[in-house]
Each structure stands twice: as C-alpha cells, then as structure tokens.
Amino acid sequence: MKFGIFYELQLPRPWDGGAEHRLVQDALTQVELADKLGYDYAWEVEHHFLEEYSHSSAPEVFLAAASQRTRNIRIGHGIVQLPTNHPARVAERISMLDLVSNGRVEFGIGEGSSVTELHPFERRFRDKREVWEDAVRAIMPMFKDEGWEYHGEYFDFPLRNVLPKPLQKPHPPLWVACSQLETIEMAGRRGIGALGFQFVSAEAATAWVNAYYNSYTRRFDPLTDYQPNPGIAIVSGFMCADTDEEAKKKAEGWTFFQFSLMFYNTHGPVVPGTVNIWEEYQQWRATPKGQEALAKGGGLIGSPATIRERLKKFEDSNVDQVILLNQAGKNTHEDICASLELFAKEVMPEFHDREPQHQEWKRAVLNHEIELPEIDTGRFTMPTNQTPSSKLKAQGISPVEAAAPKA
Numbered sequence: 416m417k418f419g420i421f422y423e424l425q426l427p428r429p430w431d432g433g434a435e436h437r438l439v440q441d442a443l444t445q446v447e448l449a450d451k452l453g454y455d456y457a458w459e460v461e462h463h464f465l466e467e468y469s470h471s472s473a474p475e476v477f478l479a480a481a482s483q484r485t486r487n488i489r490i491g492h493g494i495v496q497l498p499t500n501h502p503a504r505v506a507e508r509i510s511m512l513d514l515v516s517n518g519r520v521e522f523g524i525g526e527g528s529s530v531t532e533l534h535p536f537e538r539r540f541r542d543k544r545e546v547w548e549d550a551v552r553a554i555m556p557m558f559k560d561e562g563w564e565y566h567g568e569y570f571d572f573p574l575r576n577v578l579p580k581p582l583q584k585p586h587p588p589l590w591v592a593c594s595q596l597e598t599i600e601m602a603g604r605r606g607i608g609a610l611g612f613q614f615v616s617a618e619a620a621t622a623w624v625n626a627y628y629n630s631y632t633r634r635f636d637p638l639t640d641y642q643p644n645p646g647i648a649i650v651s652g653f654m655c656a657d658t659d660e661e662a663k664k665k666a667e668g669w670t671f672f673q674f675s676l677m678f679y680n681t682h683g684p685v686v687p688g689t690v691n692i693w694e695e696y697q698q699w700r701a702t703p704k705g706q707e708a709l710a711k712g713g714g715l716i717g718s719p720a721t722i723r724e725r726l727k728k729f730e731d732s733n734v735d736q737v738i739l740l741n742q743a744g745k746n747t748h749e750d751i752c753a754s755l756e757l758f759a760k761e762v763m764p765e766f767h768d769r770e771p772q773h774q775e776w777k778r779a780v781l782n783h784e785i786e787l788p789e790i791d792t793g794r795f796t797m798p799t800n801q802t803p804s805s806k807l808k809a810q811g812i813s814p815v816e817a818a819a820p821k822a
Contacts, residue, residue, distance in 0.1 A: 416726070416729065416730050416734065416735070416736065416737060416766040416767075416769070416770060416773060417455040417456065417735065417736045417737075417767075417770065418454050418455055418456070418736065418737055418738070418739060418763055418766070419454065419455060419456030419457065419458050419489075419491060419648065419736055419737070419738035419739065420445070420446065420449050420454055420456070420457050420458070420738065420739050420740075420741060420742075420755070421458045421459075421460075421650050421738045421739060421740040421741075421742075422442055422457070422458065422459040422460070422471065422477075422742055423460050423462065423468065423469040423471055423672070423740075423742070423743070424438055424439065424442060424459070424469060424470045424471040424477075424742070425467065425468060425469060425470070425668065425671070425672065425675070425742065425743050425744060426438050426467060426470050427467050427671060427675075427692065427693035427696075427744055427745055428467060428691050428692070428693045428694075429693075435470060438470065439477065441748040441751075442477070442742060443477070443480055443481055443484060444748070444752075445741075445742065445748070445751055445752060445755065446481045446484070446485060446488065447481070447484040447485055448752055448755055448756070449488060449755055450484075450485035450486060450487055450488040452755060452756065452759035452763075453487075453759060453763065453767070454488055454755070454759070454763075455488065455489060455736070456488065456489040456490075456491045456521065456648075456736065456738065457478070457481060457485075457488050457489070457490060457491060458491035458492075458493040458521075458523070458610075458738055459471055459474040459477055459478055459491070459492065459493065460474065460493060460494060461473075461474050461492075461494060461495055461496050462496075462528070462532065463496075463499065463531075463532045463535070463536075464531050464532060464535065465531060465532070465675075465679055466685070466687065466690075466692070467675055467692040467693060468672075468675040468676060468678070468679060468692065474492055474495075475492060475508045475509075475511075475512050478490045478491075478492060478512060478516070478520075479511075479512055479515050479516070482512070482515055482516035482517075482519065483515070487519075488519070489519050489520075489521050490512065490516045490519045490520050490521065491520075491521040491523060491590075492509065492512065492520060492521065492522060492523055493521065493523030493590060493592070493610055494523035494524050494525035494590070494591070494592045494610065495508075495509070495522070495523065495524050495525070496525060496526070496527045496532070497524055497525070497526065497546065497547045497550035497551070497554075498526060498527050498533060498536070498538040498542075498543050498546040498547060498550070499527055499532065499533065499536040499538060500550075501570075502550050502553035502554040502557065502565070502570055502572065503557065503572060503575070503577050505550075505554055506554050506557035506558060506577045507577060507578070507579070509522050509581065509586075509587060510558065510577075510578075510579045510580055510581040511579060513581035513582045513583055513587055514579060514581070514582055517582065518581075518582035518583045520581070520583065520587040521587060521588050521590060522586065522587040522588060522589050522590065523590040523591070523592065523610055524547070524550075524551065524589070524590070524591055524592070524607075525547070525591060525592030525594070525610075526543040526544060526546070526547045526592070526594075527543055528594065528679070528680070529679055529680060529683065530683050530684060531679055531683060531684045531685065534684070542569075545568065545569070546569045548638055549567040549568055549569040549570055550569070550570060551638045551639060551641075552565065552567060552638055552639045553565040553567060553570045553572060555586065555589075555638075555639050555640065555641040556639065556640065557577040558577075558580060558581055558585060558586040559580075559585065560580060561576065562574050562575060562576045563575070563576075563577065585641070585642050586641065586642060588608065588642075588644040589607050589608065589641055589642070589643075589644045590607060590608035590609070590610045590644065590646075590648070591605070591607045591608070591609065591610065592610050592611075593609045593610060593611035594611075596611070596614075596619075596623060596792070596795065596796055597792075597796065598611075599611060599623050599626060599627050599647070600623075600626045600627065600630050600792070601630075602627065602630075603626065603627035603628060603629070603630030603631040603634075603645070604630040604631070604634050604635065604636050605636065605637055605638055606631060606635055606637045606641075606643035606644070606645065607643070607644060608644040608645065608646040608647070608648065608735075609627055609646070609647045609648065610648050610650070610738075611647070611648070611649050611650070612649060612650050612651075613649050613650065613651040613652075613714065614649065614732075614795075615795075616795075617728035617729075617731065617732060618795070619795040620649075620728070620729060620732035620734060621731075621732040621733075621790065622790040622791075622792050622795045623647075623792060623795065624647055624732050624733050624734060625787040625788060625789070625790050626789075626790065626792050627647055628645070628780050628781075628787055629787055629789055631643075631645050631781070632780065632781060632783060645777070645781060646735040646736065647734050647735050647736075648734070648735060648736035648737070648738055649729070649734055649736070649737055649738065650738040650739075650740055651714045651715045651737060651738070651739065651740060652666065652669035652672065652713065652714025652715065652716055652740050652743070653666075653669075653714060653715045653716065653739035653740055653741045653754065653758075654666035654669070654715075654716045654717075654741060654746070654750070654754050655715075655717070655718070655719060655722055655754045655755075655757045655758040655761075655762070656717075656718065656750075656753075656754065656757065657718060657757075658718050659716075659717040659718050659721050662716050662717045662718065662721075662754075663716060663717075665746065665747075665750045665754070666714075666716045666746065667744055667745065667746070668742070668743030668744025668745055668746035669713075669714055669716060669740070669743055669744070670696075670700075670708060670709055670744070671693070671696050671743060671744030671745070672740065672743040672744060674692075674695075674696045674699055675692050675696065678692055678695065693745075696744075714740075715737070715739065719757065719758070719761035719762050722758065722762055723761075723762050723765075726762070726766060730766060730769070730773075733773065733776060733777070735773070735777075739758075741754055741755065
C-alpha cells in the first residue's frame with residue numbers, strides 16, 4: 416500500500432492579514448517533510464469561492480513550488496475542475512507542471528462540487544458530467560506530439576499544437592474524483608484511477624474494489640485514446656499521536672472538514688462575508704448529534720496501533736493508496752508535522768514492505784489470472800461525506816456520521 420497527503424488549504428475564521436500566507440508556507444513545509452519521510456504522493460484540490468473550506472484555487476502554482484522543495488514525492492493535481500477550465504489551458508498547465516517536477520505529476524480530473532463554483536463560470540450544475548466527458552475527449556489528444564482539433568458539444572477547438580508537452584509519455588497518470596460511491600464503477604469502466612473518500616466498512620471496501628476491477632477487466636469502455644491507469648485511492652481523516660485520546664484532541668479539524676463540506680452542499684451560493692462557518696461549526700458541536708459524531712471519531716485518527724489495525728482492513732481489500740487528510744480546520748502545523756513523523760516511523764514501513772505482494776495481486780487480476788467475485792454493491796451504496804446533501808438531509812444524517820467507519 417502507498418500513502419499520500421491531501422490538501423484543501425482550509426482556513427477557518429477569524430482571519431488576519433497574514434493568515435493565507437502562513438497557511439500556504441506551512442503546507443509547503445509539510446510537503447517537504449513528507450518527501451523526506453518517504454510518503455509517496457502529495458495531492459491538492461482545486462476549488463473556487465468556498466470561504467474557510469478551501470483556499471486552493473490554483474493548485475498548479477502550489478504544486479510547482481512544492482516540486483522545487485522535493486525530490487521523490489509524486490505531485491498530485493487532484494483534481495482539475497474540467498467544467499471551469501478550458502481544455503487547452505488544462506493541458507498546458509499539466510504539461511508545464513510535469514516538466515518542472517521532472518515527471519512526477521498525477522493528473523486528477525473532476526466535475527466541480529456545487530453551484531457556488533460552477534455558476535460563475537457559466538456552467539450549469541446539471542450539465543457537469545456531460546461537460547466533463549466532453550473535456551476529457553478534448554484534452555487527452557493534446558498531449559500528443561502533433562496538432563489537434565476538437566468539435567464537441569461543449570468545447571470547440573481549432574487545429575493547434577498545444578505546448579509544451581509533458582515529460583511523462585504519453586501523459587501523466589489519469590485519475591478521476593469519485594464524489595459518490597457509484598462513480599467508482601464508472602472509473603473502472605473508463606480505465607481511470609478512482610479518487611474517493613473512505614469506505615464505511617471493510618466489507619464495503621472489498622465490494623467496491625471488486626466492482627472497480629471487474630468493470631475495468633470486463634466492461635472496459637474508455638472515453639477516448641489515453642493510457643489506462645487502474646487503481647483505487649481513498650482519502651481519510653488522519654492524525655497519529657501516542658494515544659487515541661491525544662490524536663482525537665488534535666484532530667478536531669477532521670469534523671470541521673466534514674461540516675464545512677456539508678454546509679456548502681446545503682446552502683448553495685453564499686454572499687461573501689455573511690456567514691462564519693467556524694462559528695456555525697461550534698454551534699453544531701454543542702448539539703447532541705454533534706457531540707455524538709465527535710465522540711465516534713472515525714478516520715485514521717489514533718495511536719500507531721489503532722491506525723495500523725484500521726489500515727490492515729484497507730490492505731485486505733486491496734486498496735492501492737490511502738491519502739491522509741491532516742491539514743483541516745484549525746489543526747496546527749506542529750501537530751501535523753509530528754503526526755506525519757510518527758506515522759512514518761511506526762506504521763508506514765510495514766505497509767510499504769508489502770507493496771510488492773499487492774502489485775503481484777493486481778497484475779494477476781488485470782491479466783485475468785485471478786477472477787474477482789461480482790459482489791452486489793447495492794447494499795453498500797450507503798451515504799458518505801460526499802453524498803448529495805439533499806439525500807443526507809432526507810435521512811437525517813450529518814456528513815460526519817456519513818464519513819465515520821461502521822466497522
């Protein structure tokens with residue numbers, strides 16, 4: 416199993432004049448530390464206009480800076496919002512990032528999360544999947560060493576040679592954000608790596624991993640000509656400390672992450688300066704549901720022994736990569752660094768050591784030497800922290816409850 420770190424660049428209020436500067440510089444220092452400690456990936460998202468939840472509107476700039484302070488860690492642009500970016504500009508930026516990082520880019524793509532982000536770019540929320548598919552068909556041939564033109568439903572591009580070209584050939588590994596569990600099957604069918612959030616149980620993880628690889632090996636249907644990238648990565652809340660109690664105390668940001676994500680899914684466009692999400696979060700924490708969710712914890716939050724036990728369940732389900740979400744809410748820079756160090760010392764090496772066995776399993780599955788059972792995923796389509804808010808509200812479920820592991 417491989418490990419990544421994950422950044423939304425969260426910044427709860429109150430803010431001062433230097434808050435964003437400290438946030439970015441601390442995050443760059445954390446990525447530099449992760450590289451030295453042997454972590455495999457550093458992922459950063461693209462979001463727009465989501466105060467407090469994400470101040471990360473230009474990941475390629477942050478990741479370019481990170482690439483100059485690191486040597487080995489893979490640079491995950493996860494994800495590029497295809498509906499809010501022109502295909503040629505996406506290809507140009509990914510290629511340049513690949514060049515400056517010496518060929519370390521992972522190319523994550525997605526649709527965008529809400530009307531708050533999409534509408535200012537004149538994209539309708541209900542069209543985002545169709546726009547995303549059209550963009551994929553337009554972008555991927557742009558990485559080839561020749562000119563390209565595209566005439567689709569949403570994008571019309573005249574014959575041009577899009578420059579520069581990426582160092583990795585034919586292009587950096589391709590991933591897609593799986594905002595709902597059902598999208599995992601789609602990712603396998605399209606031959607694209609799946610970037611999702613933590614499964615709610617080990618049993619569910621096995622079902623969805625099987626669904627992904629069975630779709631890849633039995634129902635392969637790529638959108639256009641690109642290099643397939645079979646794999647599943649999951650994002651999980653993370654804090655490693657000497658004891659479970661200490662880790663929970665230091666990881667308050669994980670529940671803020673869930674709350675603020677739900678807030679934007681629920682409220683739609685928010686007039687700037689009219690809402691303090693951190694204060695809203697404090698009020699929610701005081702409610703019975705808030706207290707219950709905080710007590711449950713969840714994610715990879717705990718002592719090395721606790722995290723090791725939970726990771727073994729992911730390993731048994733053959734997840735390829737676990738992406739650790741540590742920078743969230745008001746988690747401190749000092750606690751984040753200490754957590755990365757303790758995990759790298761006490762937990763990560765044994766899972767790294769068993770990576771060759773996983774790769775052999777994966778090779779056998781892709782070559783049809785191992786046939787995975789078709790497990791009905793219907794009973795595992797339970798809500799997650801990425802389930803649309805309307806469905807969560809109808810069932811009286813908070814995003815924190817949705818994200819918490821059940822087993």
